[in-house]
Amino acid sequence: MKILKFNAIWCPGCLVMRPRWNKVINELPEIEITEYDYDSNREEVELWNIGNKLPVAIIVDDKGSELTRIIGEKSVDDLFEIINELMVK
Amino acid sequence: MNEGDKMIYLDYSATTPVNKKVLETYVKTCEDFVGNPNSIHRLGVESNHLIEKATEQIANIMKVKPSEIIYTSGSTESNNLIIKGIANKYKSRGNHIITTGLEHSSVYGPLNYLQQSGIEVDFVSVDENGLVDLNHLKSLMRDTTILVSIASVNSEIGLLQPINEIGLLLKEYPKCFFHVDATQSVGKVAIDLTNVDLATFSPHKFFGLKGISVLIKKEKIELEPLIHGGKSTTIYRSGTPALPLIVSCAKALRLAVEDLDDKYEYVLKLNKHLVNSLKEENDVVINSNSKCIPHIINISVPGIKPDTFVYALEQFNIFISTQSACSSGDSLSQAVNTLTKDEEIASSSLRICLSQMTTKEEVDEFIKCFKICKTRLQLKNNK
Numbered sequence: 001m002k003i004l005k006f007n008a009i010w011c012p013g014c015l016v017m018r019p020r021w022n023k024v025i026n027e028l029p030e031i032e033i034t035e036y037d038y039d040s041n042r043e044e045v046e047l048w049n050i051g052n053k054l055p056v057a058i059i060v061d062d063k064g065s066e067l068t069r070i071i072g073e074k075s076v077d078d079l080f081e082i083i084n085e086l087m088v089k
Numbered sequence: 090m091n092e093g094d095k096m097i098y099l100d101y102s103a104t105t106p107v108n109k110k111v112l113e114t115y116v117k118t119c120e121d122f123v124g125n126p127n128s129i130h131r132l133g134v135e136s137n138h139l140i141e142k143a144t145e146q147i148a149n150i151m152k153v154k155p156s157e158i159i160y161t162s163g164s165t166e167s168n169n170l171i172i173k174g175i176a177n178k179y180k181s182r183g184n185h186i187i188t189t190g191l192e193h194s195s196v197y198g199p200l201n202y203l204q205q206s207g208i209e210v211d212f213v214s215v216d217e218n219g220l221v222d223l224n225h226l227k228s229l230m231r232d233t234t235i236l237v238s239i240a241s242v243n244s245e246i247g248l249l250q251p252i253n254e255i256g257l258l259l260k261e262y263p264k265c266f267f268h269v270d271a272t273q274s275v276g277k278v279a280i281d282l283t284n285v286d287l288a289t290f291s292p293h294k295f296f297g298l299k300g301i302s303v304l305i306k307k308e309k310i311e312l313e314p315l316i317h318g319g320k321s322t323t324i325y326r327s328g329t330p331a332l333p334l335i336v337s338c339a340k341a342l343r344l345a346v347e348d349l350d351d352k353y354e355y356v357l358k359l360n361k362h363l364v365n366s367l368k369e370e371n372d373v374v375i376n377s378n379s380k381c382i383p384h385i386i387n388i389s390v391p392g393i394k395p396d397t398f399v400y401a402l403e404q405f406n407i408f409i410s411t412q413s414a415c416s417s418g419d420s421l422s423q424a425v426n427t428l429t430k431d432e433e434i435a436s437s438s439l440r441i442c443l444s445q446m447t448t449k450e451e452v453d454e455f456i457k458c459f460k461i462c463k464t465r466l467q468l469k470n471n472k
Binding site for chain 1 (some may be wrong): 188202
């Protein structure tokens with residue numbers, strides 16, 4: 001499982017979500033994270049069809065297929081719940 | 090092809106056309122004062138005296154000391170210098186900064202940058218009117234809080250925050266500085282900086298020139314500079330002093346504060362006329378409220394993409410904007426989302442800005458064209 005995170009420097013939601021994701025990453029170090037910048041990584045933004053609300057985190061399987069995407073602000077508990085559910089499957 | 094004859098500019102919060110008197114001051118200073126203010130010869134000394142005079146005028150109007158004024162290239166640089174400058178200078182004191190969901194991208198930018206190196210950021214809630222919740226602010230304060238950064242007027246909706254009350258509350262926390270981004274308030278409403286430690290504004294928002302900003306930093310506060318390269322007019326910002334811009338900034342500020350109350354009342358009348366007309370349209374949501382300055386009217390037309398609306402009005406030679414000019418063109422309005430908590434409303438918001446230059450005829454023409462555009466775009470959507 002891998003997480004693709006889309007952030008922007010001007011995005012207040014990204015400020016909210018960064019420490020929450022850090023908590024998740026600290027507890028689940030086996031998950032690989034790749035970060036993309038909304039303004040400079042336009043190819044990936046278009047490829048993954050990122051809409052007009054940030055931040056976006058796309059959880060993909062080992063083959064790179066999208067399992068789910070998390071848009072906007074979510075609590076740490078919600079993040080763990082989503083990830084744990086996908087890990088069980 | 091333009092459908093209207095005369096241009097109607099209603100994007101004054103993005104920038105303003107320069108006042109001819111300000112431009113004349115700029116040109117005259119360029120022509121008459123060739124010396125670098127830091128040169129020791131007579132031409133340099135004359136230029137330096139002119140900077141001192143202009144700085145004194147700005148300081149008098151803002152009721153601060155001349156030594157508390159720093160010139161930068163724009164409010165974006167000023168906000169960066171304040172936020173990064175405080176975070177870096179006072180890192181032994183703490184690593185916690187508080188802001189709101191109603192700030193300009195030049196506040197979020199440095200915060201996002203700093204967060205990656207250990208700065209912790211909290212957002213203070215706003216009430217149903219969009220004003221800062223003082224009790225929540227108090228509850229967020231920590232021993233390690235070094236900065237609270239709040240715009241006096243939000244650039245997208247026009248919300249006017251109770252800066253004095255917030256400043257008074259923060260006096261109870263002497264380790265924490267209070268930064269006010271006053272870019273959208275100076276020249277539109279009176280602002281009292283008594284309880285403010287650091288402030289920012291730019292004259293291009295009040296009929297001055299682009300390329301200069303005033304950063305106010307109260308005495309005894311230190312900033313880690315962003316630019317290193319010599320003392321110039323201050324140790325906090327190196328570079329040859331932009332004398333013509335500084336002098337024209339003082340001129341623009343003097344003109345802006347002249348008859349400020351009368352100009353405000355005039356804009357308020359136009360605002361009421363426009364808002365009352367827009368209220369007659371059932372499919373228009375007015376996001377700005379009574380706590381907003383009358384110069385900014387934020388509305389939403391759900392179902393119509395805001396950029397499409399802007400381009401449609403442009404065909405009538407009418408110019409408004411979708412959101413703050415410095416935001417991403419694709420994103421929803423963060424400020425409208427913070428206030429309304431409605432993504433559809435936030436994704437379809439338009440900003441109409443008035444000034445003392447706006448006439449009632451322009452507002453009437455805007456209303457007429459707005460209705461035409463709305464009907465056309467709705468018909469197109471329904472096809």
